[in-house]
Amino acid sequence: MASLSALLLRGPSLLRPCPQLSAARTYAAGGDFKYIISEKKGKKNNVGLIQLNRPKALNALCQPLINEMNQALMTFQEDPSIGAIVLTGSEKSFAAGADIKEMSDKTLQFCYSEKLLKGWDNMSQVTKPIIAAVNGFALGGGCELALMCDIIYAGENAQFGQPEILIGTIPGGGGTQRLTRVVGKSLAMEMVLTGDRISAQEAKQAGLISKIFPVEKLVEEAIQCAEKIANNSKIVTQMAKESVNAAFETTLAEGIRLEKKLFFSTFATDDQKEGMSAFVEKRKANFKDN
Structure with a gap:
């Protein structure tokens, strides 16, 4: 300081x-x-x-x-x-x-x-x-x-x-x-x-x-x-940041639980659907940040 x-x-x-x-x-x-x-x-x-x-x-x-x-x-x-x-x-x-x-x-x-x-x-x-x-x-x-x-x-x-x-x-x-x-x-x-x-x-x-x-x-x-x-999904990026930060602030068991909840939460986004569809269709994903 x-x-x-x-x-x-x-x-x-x-x-x-x-x-x-x-x-x-x-x-x-x-x-x-x-x-x-x-x-x-x-x-x-x-x-x-x-x-x-x-x-x-x-x-x-x-x-x-x-x-x-x-x-x-x-x-x-x-x-x-x-x-x-x-x-x-x-x-x-x-x-x-x-x-x-x-x-x-x-x-x-x-x-x-x-x-x-x-x-x-x-x-x-x-x-x-x-x-x-x-x-x-x-x-x-x-x-x-x-x-x-x-x-x-x-x-x-x-x-x-x-x-x-x-x-x-x-x-x-x-x-x-x-x-x-x-x-x-x-x-x-x-x-x-x-x-x-x-x-x-x-x-x-x-x-x-x-x-x-x-x-x-x-x-x-x-x-x-x-x-x-x-260039990635902004909403999913924020979830990823929250999950990594939890590794420094919680126990391993608590962190794993949070990670799983956030992982499941991505399936409520349009960007998850777009990202996985793009992967299957072998094209670049077009994320809309929602």
Whole structure:
């Protein structure tokens, strides 16, 4: 959750946006954004793309940035044309953590009134698949943000870590919980207790990410994956996401029961009939998302 941008940089930093986003327009119900760039991508404009855009602070997660990200997420969530979402940062930093200046003087009473980290976990309520495209630093809250996504792709320069212990606190955005479930107790405990980072290669070996790409190709690859997902039945995709997530939140027996109920539920959709008919007839399915 903590930002170490002051330690990561010896002087001011100017980060260039990803090349694919340099001419991006904003896409939001409420108008232009200050801390993010949001647009539709893909051949069918069925992928929502959100780029964290606070370069001088290595995309440190201040509350206004979180608010804008949540607004963009809800816009894509409610847009029936969007089938999947990609979340990225710059080529140098996905997100270096929370904004320490913003939280350093907060009190216990302030924290317990739920004013600190307000809305940080809204992403976990989004039912459409979210792909994190991580280049550079994903530290503290940045790592926790990636962990809330459904798929993580990483650039070759990616670094993941939970360095909160180094500034006298612990992860507060799910780092001790989601990280442990993904990489296991030993590695999670080492990362949390030492503040040490792991590379993209180490993260892949640990199961934290699924694929590694060259820095300049990362966002493009994530969008291509999102397009594949978006071209499937949106309603069935949401069922699949719910079922996989249940594996982290329930017992095996409960998860199997939920999976079976969701599997049976697909037979109430037109898309199941279309998908199976297309398979039998050896043609491409034409899903209508119902």
